[in-house]
Every structure is written in C-alpha cells, then in structure tokens.
Amino acid sequence: MCSSTTLRACTALVLTLTLGSCSRSSGSSGAPARSATTERRAVLVTIGSAATFGDGLANKLRDSWPQKLYHEAFPTSTVLVNASDRAVTVGRALGQPLALALEVHATVVAVWLGDTDASVENFGTSLDLLVERLRDSGARVLLGNLSRDRAGDAAANDAIARIARARGATLVDLTTALSGTPGVGPSSLVDVATSRKIAEAFAAALAPS
C-alpha cells in the first residue's frame, strides 16, 4: 500500500540514529547534565493512532496533523513529541505515551483515540484515567472526538464529551471538521487535506474563545 517514498519517510527517524561519528558508546551510566540556564519551554505532546502517526502521507515529517498543529498554532520555542502509535488503544496509551507526556512535562497534550478499543465502557474508563493523569500533571488536554461514521462512534463521543467536561479538558469537534471526509478516524490513513483539517480543528480549540 505504501509507496517507496512513504517507506523512505517511515524509516527516516530510524536512520537518524545511525549518526554520530563524534559520539561514542560509553560504559558508564548517567545522562547529560541539563543546562541551568535553560528556560522552561512549552511542550506539545500528541497521543493517537495511525492518523496521528501520519500513515498515508508521503511526507509525514511535514504533513502529519501534529506537525501542522505544531507549526501553525505554537511559537517557535515549543517542543513537539509525537507519542502516537499505529493501532494504539486508550489502554495502551496509558503506558508509554502517558509516561512520555509526564516525563517531558507536557504543557499541551492533544489526544485523538477511540476507534480501536474493544468496548465503549473500557474506552471511557481508560480515557478518563488518561485525562485525569495528564490534567494532574498540569497539562492542558485537547480531546478529539470521532466522526460518527461507525457503530459505537456516538457512544464514544458521549464518553469523550463527558470526560472533557468532568476533567476540564478541551473538546475538539472533529465530527464537524471531518464531516466532508467520511470514514476518517484515529486509526485510518489520512491525506494531506485531511491532516490539515484535523490540525485546524485542534488549533481552533486551542484559541481562546
């Protein structure tokens, strides 16, 4: 399904790590010291599935919705960590993606999940826990809802809206934003135009009302 260009882009990050003639392996432990003069930077973390990862895009490093949101709605000094994974469930997002958001002291976390969970009940419970943990860390949480194309989307959207209200998260109305592109969900392939729509919806939710 993926073109050679897509595959090349998929391996870009992996290839990044083959660098480093100046850096050498060391047997000792301990991480580099942080500079005392470094100011606290805004950190955007995105948690999602295939669409957030950028599957379907030839140039996901430029065109995925987290990248577009990062470029268009945040100042230059912001750091982006895309903690998405293909076919991730909310249950799995409670693992490494959540830990990562907490580790980097995320100031904004954009979450778009929901169409890969087995049941709405489990989805609601796990999402509530995820948002609670993120809100407790002081992060602003943006919660994207679903497009209502599939069975269960409406119930999932009810859960998302309820959790957003209860936990002080910001609901991102992707149902409306993606109304012209049926079949698009968190775990689907996306094109550049769809990525842009998703990013714009998140950016609109970020703006003060």
Next chain:
Amino acid sequence: MNYRDAIAIAARSVTRRLGRAVLTVLAVALAAALLSSLLIAGTAARSRVLDDVSRGGPLTGIRVDAAAPDAGALDTDNPPQGAPRPIDEAARRRIAALPGVRGVVAVVVNPVLVIPPANLPKPTRGTTTTINDPRLLGDEPGAPFRDQLVGVDLTRLTDVPVSLEAGRLPDATSQTEVAVTEGFLRRLGLTKKDAERILGTELELGAARLFSERDATVVRGRWTRMNIVGVVAQQIGDGQLLAPIASATEARHWAASGSNSAAFGVDSSPYSALFVVARSLALVSTVRAEITKVGFSTSAPETLIASVQRYLHVVEIVLGGIGLIGLVIAALGIANAMLAAVRERRREIGVLKAIGARDRDVRRIFLLEAATLGCIGGAIGTTAGWLTARALAGVVNGYLAKEGLAGVSLGVPTTVLIGGVIGATLLALVAGTIPAQRAARLPARQAMGDR
C-alpha cells in the same frame, strides 16, 4: 660648518643634478618595492596557510575526546583513541586548571534529523550545485537529512574563533537560534552567494530516542524549530549546525535516555568533547601531555603546523633573498652615483676646503645626500610595494572567491613600511660611505688643480 649648511648644500646638489638623482631614487625605490611586496605577500600567505591548517579553531587549539588515551599510540596529531571515558564538569575544570591552558570550551554533539526550511530560497542564477550526499533521505533539495547538532558554549567564543559568511552567531542563551555552515548550504543545493537569503528561515530538528515495547522497538523524535541566524565559514567538528550548548544538551538528554542509545552513536558523556586552547603554540605539546596524564585522548594539528611553518620559513628566506639582491643592486647604484658626483664636484670640494671646510664637513654633505636619496627611494618603494601587494591580493582574492574560499586580508604592515624606509636610508648611507670618504680625503689643492 653646521648641519643646516650641510643639508642646504646636499639639497642643492641633488636638485642641480636632478636626472641622476631621480634615477638613483628610482633604483632604490624599485629594490625597496620588490623587497617589501615580497615580505608583505609572504607574511599574508603564511597567515592564510596557517589559518587554513587551523580551520575551526586557533592554532593552539587541542581537541579532547570523551575517550581515554591509547597507551600504545605514538605521538601524532590524531592518535587512535582508547576506551570511552565520559567528560564531566569535574574533568573540564581539572583540565582548565592545568598549566599553560588559556581556556576550555565544552562541546556537546547530538545526531539529529533535519527538516530543511519549507520556504527554501532558489539557488542564485548561474550557480549550480550537485547534491551528492549519502545522508540525504531524498533526491530533492528540501528532503530531510541526518546531521549533527553541535552545541558550544557561545559565551567563550574568543577561544573558538568562528568566522561568519553572513548574519551572526546564535545568542548564547537562545533556544531557537542556530548557525549553519557552507556545507549545509551545499546540501540544500545552494551556494555561498545564497548565504544572506537563507537567514531568517526556519528549520526543524528531530532528536531520536529508542523505546523498547514488548518485542518491538519504537523510535520517537523530539522536535524543535530553529531560526537560521548566521552562516559560518568553518565546518564545526562533524556537524553543520552550530547552536548554544543548552539546545544540544537538551537533545542529547532526550536521545541518551533511550533504551539502546549507544548503538546509535549517542553516549552518556555529559560533554562530547572539549576544545582546549593553550597559551602559546610552544605550549601545545606540554598541555597535550598534561591532558593525557589526566586520562583523555587529545588531537591537535601541531606536527602539521610545525611542518607548514618550516616550509613557509624557507619560502620567506627565498623571497627575502630575492629582495636583498635587489637592494644590493640599488646600493651599487647609489655608490656609483655618488662616486660620479665626487668626480664631478672636485672643484666644489676644493673651494669648500679652501674656505675652511673640514674633512668631516665634506663627508657629512655626501652622506646626507646619499641618505636623502635612500630615504626618498625607500618611502616611494615601500609604498609602491604595499600597493603592489594589495593589487596582487585583489587578484588572488578574486580567484579564491571564485573557488568559494575565504580571501586574504593584508592590513597595513606598519613594521615593513617603517622598516623599509629606515633600511633603505641605512643602505644608502653604507653605499655612500666610500664616495664620501674619498671626497673628504681629497686635498684642496689637488681638487682645485684638476680644473
């Protein structure tokens, strides 16, 4: 006879035989011009060659790597490294306190994936650059590529002189500023002429980190956006991106916290390297030996610089020799002119002696005349030599610019200019000594009788 009278007689003699005086002055001027232009060009070439040898740092710079010295390594500029050994702040301070060390600059290097500016300027018309870099992850100029982010303590830039092609260096405390190299421009299909146009554009840097999840390994990037504020002439270590050390440290912290970062060239050393500057070229060997005792591998181009210095010294001797031959010829010209003057002015010498001038008064007149010719010739010659060297530098700089290399700066070689005038005057005095002596010893009666 006082000096004023002697000067007046010498000046009158010079103006009375203006043609011969002008020719003598020209001979001296030509020789002085030849010598001074050769010296100026030689000195400029010397500094240029040594600057090139020490690209990326001063001549007294020593690179200290995060590795122990190889016990079996012979003394070379770049000895093989021993086992990895982290450089921490304590090691940096210990090295900074060593005798002969002028300064220590910490360097942090981290591999990054670079997303070039989206609004990449088009190459300047008429220039073509072939992009043939295996690190490019695509065929087009805007494709992402791998590189090294080199973080340097920019508050210590006096110890790491970096010359700018365009713009400025990043602010030492900025988290969003970066300078790039000419190599970076070439990778984007641009040339040095495009340096100004890339300023203000934004690029994105991703530091990668490995995560192990069950049986899978996931790579996640930590992305930062940076504005290009300058283009530097030198390659910066192994990288093309120069940033404040805090930016590189943050990226390195992220990468080093991964599950198997060492396999991808990211170690846990707080500093990737140190750049140590010795107080003088002569102390480089001593400082390197001291750092080896502390337990770190070093590299410095000291053997190369010593070889280049020897070679350049030979060139200077040859050039100086050519100039000196010119000066000797000029001296012979002065002596010849003065001997001719003595012969022509025998009657005048006789009259001077008849009215009471002593031998030393006559000698003084002729020496003053020779010194005047030498001084004027020296002043004209050294000035002409400097202008000639400048013209030559213009031609050379044109060629260097065409080749994409930094030009030569001559400055004003005060020592050569002053030394040229004084030297030419002294040479004229020496050359005029025998004619002056001959004139002084000429008996008055013999001088008058010849007529």
